[in-house]
Amino acid sequence: MKFVYSPEYHADIGLHVFPTEKYDRIYKQLQREGLIKDGDVLFPERPSDEQLLRVVSREYLDDLVNYRLTARTYPSEMPVKKDIIDAQLLCCGGSHLAAITALEHGACFHNGGGFHHAFADHAEGFCYLNDVVFTAAMMIEHGIERIAVIDCDLHQGNGTAKFFHDEKRVFTFSMHQEHLYPAKQKSDLDIGLRNGVGDDEYLELLGGALEKIFGGFCPGFVIFLAGADPYVFDQLGSLRLTVDGLSKRDELVIGKAFEGDTPIIAVLAGGYAENVDDTVEIHCNTARVMAKRQKTRS
Numbered sequence: 088m089k090f091v092y093s094p095e096y097h098a099d100i101g102l103h104v105f106p107t108e109k110y111d112r113i114y115k116q117l118q119r120e121g122l123i124k125d126g127d128v129l130f131p132e133r134p135s136d137e138q139l140l141r142v143v144s145r146e147y148l149d150d151l152v153n154y155r156l157t158a159r160t161y162p163s164e165m166p167v168k169k170d171i172i173d174a175q176l177l178c179c180g181g182s183h184l185a186a187i188t189a190l191e192h193g194a195c196f197h198n199g200g201g202f203h204h205a206f207a208d209h210a211e212g213f214c215y216l217n218d219v220v221f222t223a224a225m226m227i228e229h230g231i232e233r234i235a236v237i238d239c240d241l242h243q244g245n246g247t248a249k250f251f252h253d254e255k256r257v258f259t260f261s262m263h264q265e266h267l268y269p270a271k272q273k274s275d276l277d278i279g280l281r282n283g284v285g286d287d288e289y290l291e292l293l294g295g296a297l298e299k300i301f302g303g304f305c306p307g308f309v310i311f312l313a314g315a316d317p318y319v320f321d322q323l324g325s326l327r328l329t330v331d332g333l334s335k336r337d338e339l340v341i342g343k344a345f346e347g348d349t350p351i352i353a354v355l356a357g358g359y360a361e362n363v364d365d366t367v368e369i370h371c372n373t374a375r376v377m378a379k380r381q382k383t384r385s
């Protein structure tokens with residue numbers, strides 16, 4: 088299975104709920120299992136400023152590349168530091184590289200990305216740059232007409248929803264805990280879940296939404312945010328999905344794309360389990376589902 092990753096994603100952010108060590112741990116675990124081999128791993132490059140300016144304002148990009156603490160970078164809830172901002176710049180290149188790879192190979196796993204709270208003119212919620220927005224915008228340039236963003240992170244993909252609000256070629260779907268950060272934007276389809284929703288209800292609602300999206304919008308490309316934070320032992324949320332339930336979620340989304348031969352990328356997004364092992368396992372499961380599907384098809 089094709090796998091996009093960079094050791095530079097592991098930035099030192101000090102004491103923080105975001106476990107940046109997850110990237111290396113997922114990579115090593117999947118290597119140990121033989122799921123990814125050396126030839127499968129693709130390393131991203133930082134996009135050019137010209138490319139980035141298609142999705143962020145000049146003022147905001149200047150703040151970012153100069154690592155300046157301003158009203159635009161301050162709301163990130165992350166330190167305004169070179170390593171961290173560079174990692175997210177690189178992640179934009181990573182999701183884009185995954186997308187190009189998926190066009191050729193049908194699917195690609197990006198061991199990073201999903202920074203869906205970043206806006207065109209400011210940071211928010213651990214996110215400086217929205218790699219999902221960047222990738223969808225680049226796919227439009229590649230001539231892909233219908234792109235579906237299937238955002239199953241615990242939190243609403245507010246930055247993505249806002250950016251593509253008037254863009255008919257991108258369908259934004261977010262399924263999230265309703266009474267939680269962030270202030271909501273309007274996606275094309277939102278499912279705001281009450282606290283305490285578990286596997287069965289979640290999977291039923293997701294299945295219905297996927298029917299609507301694949302039956303109505305008929306995507307030519309799918310960007311799947313496979314957040315690990317709807318998990319029952321997540322520190323930031325109150326949904327109650329199990330590790331097994333989250334893997335079934337991945338099976339539903341990735342399976343649906345494979346059934347229709349729709350190229351798909353999966354990106355990690357959030358995950359703040361009390362035990363980082365659980366976050367790593369949930370993300371590895373997404374990769375395992377994708378690899379299994381790809382093996383069955385080939």
Ligand SMILES: [Zn+2]
Nearest residue numbers: 240241242357
């Ligand atoms: Zn999240």
